[in-house]
Amino acid sequence: MSEREPSAGSFEGPPETDPRIEGEKHPVARMLLLGTIASAIGVAICLLIDWFPADASGAADQIDTVYDVLLICSVPVFVLVMTIAIYSVWRFRALPGDTRDGPSIHGNTRLEVIWVTVPFLMVTALAIYAWIILDDIEAKQPNELPVSVTAQQFTWTFAYPGEEVQSTELVLPEDRPVEFRIKTNDVIHSFWVPEFRLKSDAVPGLTTKIRLTPDRIGRYQVVCAELCGIGHSTMRQNVRVVPEDEFDQWLGEQREATQAAGGGGGSGQGAQTP
Amino acid sequence: MTLTRRLLAPGWYRATLGTVGGFALGMGLVVAVRAAYGWDPLFDWDAIVTVGALIAAPLGYLVGIGCFDYWFRWASGAPTIPEDHSGHGARSWKDYFRVNTDHKVIGIQYIVTTFFFFVAGGLMAMLMRAELATPGTQFVDPNTFNGLFSVHASLMIFLFIIPVFAGIANYVIPLMIGAPDMAFPRLNALSYWMLPIGGVMMLASYFAEGGAFATGWTAYAPLSTETPLGQQFFTVGVQFAGASSIATALNFLVTIITMRAPGMTFWRMPLLVWANFTTSLLVVIATPFIAGSQFFVLLDRSIGTHFFDPAGNGDVLMYQHVFWFYSHPAVYIMMLPGFGIVSEVISTHARKPIFGYRMMAFSLVAIVILGFSVWAHHMFVSGMWSWLRVPMMITTMLIAVPTGIKIFSWLATLWRGVIHLRTPLLFALGFITMFTLGGISGIMLAVIPFTIHVSDTYFIVAHIHYVLFGGSVFTIFAGIYHWFPKMTGRMYDETLGRIHFWLSFVFFNLTFGPMHFVGIDGMPRRVADYAEQFATWNAIISISAFIFGLSFLVFVYNMVASWRHGPLADGNPWRAHSIEWQVSSPPPVFNFDEVPTVVGGPYEYGVPGAVHAVFKERAPAGATVPAPAGGGGAPPPAE
Secondary structure, three states: OOOOOOOOOOOOHHHOOHHHHOOOOOHHHOOOOHHHHHHHHHHHHHHOOOOOOOOEEHHHHHHHHHHHHHHHHHHHHHHHHHHHHHHHHHEOOOOOOOOOOOOOOOOOOOHHHHHHHHHHHHHHHHHHHHHHHHHHOOOOOOEEEEEEEEEEOOEEEEEEOOOOOOOOEEEEEOOOOEEEEEEEOOEEEEOOOOOOOOOOOOOOOOOOOEEEOOOOEEEEEEOOOOOOOHHHHOOOEEEEEOOOHHHHHHHHHHHHHHHHOOOOOOOOOOOOOO | HHHHHHHHHOOOHHHHHHHHHHHHHHHHHHHHHHHHOOOOOOOOOHHHHHHHHHHHHHHHHHHHHHOOOOHHHHOOOOOOEEEEEEOOOOOHHHHHOOOOOOOHHHOOOOHHHHHHHHHHHHHHHHHHHHHHHHOOOOOOOEEEEEEHHHHHHHHHHHHHHHHHHHHHHHHHHHOOOOOOOOHHHHHHHHHHHHHHHHHHHHHHHHOOOOOOOOOOOOOOHHHHHHHHHHHHHHHHHHHHHHHHHHHHHHHHHHHHHHHHOOOHHHHHHHHHHHHHHOOOHHHHHHHHHHHHHHHHHHHHHHHHOOOOOHOOOHHHHHHHHOOOOOOOHHHOOOOOOHHHHHHHHHHHHHHOOOOOOOHHHHHHHHHHHHHOEEEEEEEEOOOHHHHHHHHHHHHHOOHHHHHHHHEEEHHHHOOOOOOOOOOHHHHHHHHHHHHHHHHHHHHHHHHHHHHHHHHEEHHHHHHHHHHHHHHHHHHHHHHHHHHHHHHHHHHOHHHHHHHHHHHHHHHHHHHHHHHHHEEEEOOOOOOOOOHHHHHHHHHHHHHHHHHHHHHHHHHHHHHHHHHHOEEEEEOOOOOOOOOHOOOOOOOOOOOOOOOOOOOOOOOOOOOOOOOOEEHHHHHHHHOOOOOHHHOOOOOOOOO
């Protein structure tokens, strides 16, 4: 290639006669092969990475699977773009003093139809899949335990309707569907337990709802995910998922404590003021 | 000149007088109204700052500096001073500090001003990363921290990315379409001079009682209607930046529609012109919505309306709908001009016609239309009516189709080109890499089940920086390097340019890449402190961020040193076809001594003998020169 005389003109003609990729019979096939290998490695690495915190709700498994599907679709797209870019820069780099132009290719209808159609089909399929999963996650469950969540700057209060229990710690029974009814006393907050994967804003004037079924015993944290002022980053409280009988016992203790305290208040340190 | 004459002539003396006078007038108004109602105290400083310092003083400053002189004379029936163009061009650096109607001067004014605010916003980012390097509180208290990220984002969006594109376009577009100037030069000057007001206001909010505005650049109500005075600086500052943006967009639209050179049909316009045409449509339609949302906040705060107060039948979610109806299209306002720049850079430096030129233009239009139908994807967990989420997910995903067309067309343009890997092309390729990643995480964020988990986490921070820094800012760098010879008449240093690219490319990814991990793993955004488990990644992110920040110094040194001492550039160092390269560098004061006539497409590389435009005396025999008729003809500049 180096003995080529750089001068004015251009590399006209079909790709096979382009002196820079002469002898390379199937550059596209080679790129495809390299791309497939790179994609396979990329997908494998992405799937091996432990992305999420522990999964502690039924929805968590489904959402983690959605993310895996997204990774499997995304990696080949990125690899495709990179392969073409890197190959072009490697093969079609200008020599010093080369004043030639590339061939005057203005377009190719078939190619353009392909790269409109394929992404369209891909995103349509993803949208349908996501819609199905969404419906599944949010479906109403039998025997739901209602829990009302009240946010205020910068603390959470949890109440169990019908039980006259208020708590600053969120305690949930294992394997029982829960419906959270989320409210706020002041600005917007967002109720989020990363291990449950679900979140919803607490909006002044509204009661928002999310449903989930905790399925892993353990200690987690409620994290406020919507900027709510000076104490936003410290607005975290404990969540405990416990076996059903332990939950009933805890509820009983709380009820007694509440009655002993004269109906009001709650357990723990009570509502903090900023 | 006597002091009196100095105070009466447009300029900085009169501007100072106007600022002080405006403030006094505003303060007087507040005191008079409070006295009339018998309110106590008479001097309510919150109201005085809002009316006097934030509204009246900037208007007084604009009058003083001379933005309205011509219009005042005309409106009052006084003889107007005919424009003799003596102020055109800049002969010394001082000329950039005067009201000037030359689009090339305004372009430079825009670019330098916006880079000043870029540095200011960048330093705030450095301070944030210092605070976040380890868990706990090190340098700043939580309130200051909330102020830092709020002002950082506001400056980067409203004072850097949006206006710097307006600056580049201001310089290049009239040259590209063969026009002597913008359609409304005086409005153009006013647009520029309104801009720094917004930026200075946002910076000045640090000195307000209670600190800088600390509600993020999104300023969600009702937090923003309850926080201290600093919020007003954002609320009003956005109005000035927004008004500047709208006026410039109108100017671009009229310029592009009416002032194209003879023969420059829409299908012969370079894609940068197409990009700014579509961007201007977005700005004109969408920006009034953010102006509205911030006016609502202002009114709730200052005169007790109840737009966002549920106790007064207000609707909190309305704020988000109105805000995002602007702020999602704003994402495209910040991206489409970059698409235009990348098209110019790739075609020129790879020496090939743009692949699928018409589809490139159509996809811009498609993004504009679809861009207005996706705003609520920012509100998937906001508690809005839940049925709206799925349609918004579908439209959001569909935007991947026109965006994909652009990415694939750029790749096809590179394919079999003659690739000169100069700094502008490096930045364009870096853009393609990172914008593809940002686009992919964008598709992920459209998938509602996944977004419910990652919304308001560091995954979002990673995504917007991949789109806005890896995307927009890299195209800005590509554009600055590409047109540097044209703007300054000198060449930049190629080696330093490459060092700048590689440093920023590597450390950009090391800074923002890991944010995907910590986000999915459960770290919320906008927090001054975080759980111990994220400490390692945050330390890595902070160190990378510092080196990333330092890499900008290479750029600054290259620009300043090359502007002063760089080797002289000839008119067309890249051998490009578009019209701005067919004149000298820097261009003559009135752009063209001879009106160019466009005879072909802008990217006819590889077509023997093809030219985009001819100047009359150089017209080759046989070239079809359409008669300069209709609205397409630009009048000769000087009488």
